[in-house]
Amino acid sequence: MSHDPSGLDRRRFLTRAAALGAALPALGTALAACDAGEREGKAEHQSRSAPRDTEPHAAPPHTHSNDDAAPVGAGATGYTRYDPALPPPAKGRTVRLAMTVREVPVHLNRDVTVPAWTFDGTVPGPVVHVRQGDTVEFTLQNEGSLPHSMDFHAAQINPKVAFRSALPKQSLTYTFTPRYAGAFLYHCGTQPVLMHIGSGMYGAIIVDPPTPLRPAKEFVLVHSEFYVAKDGKGGWQFDYQRMLGTLPDYVSFNGVANQYMDEPIRVKQGDRVRFYLVNAGPSHPCSFHIVGEQFDTVYLGAPPGNAIRGVQTFGVPAGGGMIFELDCDVKGEFPFVNHGFGHGQKGAIGFLVVE
Numbered sequence: 001m002s003h004d005p006s007g008l009d010r011r012r013f014l015t016r017a018a019a020l021g022a023a024l025p026a027l028g029t030a031l032a033a034c035d036a037g038e039r040e041g042k043a044e045h046q047s048r049s050a051p052r053d054t055e056p057h058a059a060p061p062h063t064h065s066n067d068d069a070a071p072v073g074a075g076a077t078g079y080t081r082y083d084p085a086l087p088p089p090a091k092g093r094t095v096r097l098a099m100t101v102r103e104v105p106v107h108l109n110r111d112v113t114v115p116a117w118t119f120d121g122t123v124p125g126p127v128v129h130v131r132q133g134d135t136v137e138f139t140l141q142n143e144g145s146l147p148h149s150m151d152f153h154a155a156q157i158n159p160k161v162a163f164r165s166a167l168p169k170q171s172l173t174y175t176f177t178p179r180y181a182g183a184f185l186y187h188c189g190t191q192p193v194l195m196h197i198g199s200g201m202y203g204a205i206i207v208d209p210p211t212p213l214r215p216a217k218e219f220v221l222v223h224s225e226f227y228v229a230k231d232g233k234g235g236w237q238f239d240y241q242r243m244l245g246t247l248p249d250y251v252s253f254n255g256v257a258n259q260y261m262d263e264p265i266r267v268k269q270g271d272r273v274r275f276y277l278v279n280a281g282p283s284h285p286c287s288f289h290i291v292g293e294q295f296d297t298v299y300l301g302a303p304p305g306n307a308i309r310g311v312q313t314f315g316v317p318a319g320g321g322m323i324f325e326l327d328c329d330v331k332g333e334f335p336f337v338n339h340g341f342g343h344g345q346k347g348a349i350g351f352l353v354v355e
């Protein structure tokens with residue numbers, strides 16, 4: 001394989017084969033049994049060594065980020081599971097939100113790292129959680145080496161002014177008020193946008209409706225593709241020509257291929273589960289599906305309106321976001337996937353474990 005960015009070790013084989021098993025359940029069961037000990041061992045280790053994954057974000061989205069804190073998610077200092085839990089909404093109706101552009105290496109899986117352009121050092125950037133009607137005062141500090149900007153899809157604002165680029169070492173500020181609830185993308189909008197999104201500059205902003213949705217275990221999944229090429233020095237780098245070609249090398253939920261297969265999302269039997277699925281693209285839809293389950297409700301737009309019932313799979317377009325709900329009344333290990341399997345197979349797959 002001339003373009004395989006990593007070696008085919010046992011874990012990778014099992015992961016790939018287990019992903020295949022999502023489409024072929026009998027094979028999946030056999031492989032899951034084969035891999036279970038390894039995965040459980042890792043989860044146990046992870047719970048001891050990385051407690052921040054079970055805690056709220058080190059840098060709450062409504063405060064200035066602490067530059068000294070270790071990055072949350074797939075950050076520069078080694079592979080870390082990106083915590084998919086939705087953090088609580090910002091306190092108060094005026095939300096001061098600050099992010100810093102940082103150029104840092106990130107993991108695309110356990111083996112492959114690439115230099116990335118990030119918001120706050122992780123791909124995706126931090127989850128922002130506000131309420132419809134809040135006043136969001138946003139500041140972007142650019143500590144990168146190129147101009148960067150911020151486009152919140154939750155904002156209705158003159159993009160030429162608000163989504164302007166900040167030069168290196170400069171900052172920009174603007175204020176917006178989300179008029180609709182929902183799951184929205186944010187991303188760098190500096191030209192070429194494909195290169196900036198493709199290099200890691202995106203995340204999710206979740207906007208609650210005035211009347212909160214019913215209580216649930218809430219998770220945020222940011223779906224995205226990655227396009228890489230060798231950097232000539234033995235490593236890998238994002239590749240603009242491959243981005244234009246739109247045949248991704250990796251596809252992920254929350255920035256790291258297959259991370260929730262290694263370390264699943266765990267809930268309890270009887271829990272209601274809500275996924276906020278935001279698709280950063282940059283180019284492909286995500287056909288979201290949970291093997292062995294159905295969504296009783298999918299909100300296509302602002303909740304609680306625009307709900308459809310009894311859904312097996314729904315496509316979230318690049319640049320879009322939707323909300324998926326289900327009652328986890330059956331115990332088991334349920335793969336959640338991009339059912340467009342040419343993409344799902346490249347890493348857009350994880351386990352929802354109902355215990």
Ligand SMILES: [Cu+2]
Pocket residue numbers: 117147148149188189190196201
């Ligand atoms: Cu940028």
